[in-house]
Amino acid sequence: MKLFGVLIMSLVIGGCASMPEGVKPVDNFDLNRYLGTWYEIARLDNRFEKDMDNVSANYSLREDGKVKVVNKGFKIEQEKWSSVTGKAYQVEEGKGFLKVSFFGPFYGSYVVFELDQKNYDYAFVTGNSRDYLWLLARTPEVSEKVIDQFVKKAKALGYETDQLIYVNQDKNR
16 A cells, blocks of 8 residues: 555655646646556656556546546565555646645645647656656557657656656566
């Protein structure tokens, strides 16, 4: 259950509803279309996902209108799955800016700053600082074109793209 908890606490400590300077959430964001499973393709390394592969997140609508978030990944060294469930809500309708919580009233930023608006096939996501960066996709693999676009945009925004981890999405697990 502790898999993503450190992430959320780090985001909360750094600022509950903030985002890195120069980063803007996408417009015309349709939360209902965003629901479902997303696979982690690349990330900036962090201690809560260290040595993990097969990382994914599933978003579904709760009865109260908030979003149920289930993050899971495979801990390579321990050879076991780990998951955590939280909740999120959209800060402003039509914007790719959410707050997410895995610890009661403490919320961290979840900013979708690039999105395949046509098919919702991939998303570029950050937290409240440039220490957090993810390329998410609906499938376990994406084209080199999408990866190149991600790296180019993230680098232009000041992220340390030379530090990216490309996540193994082993279909056999």
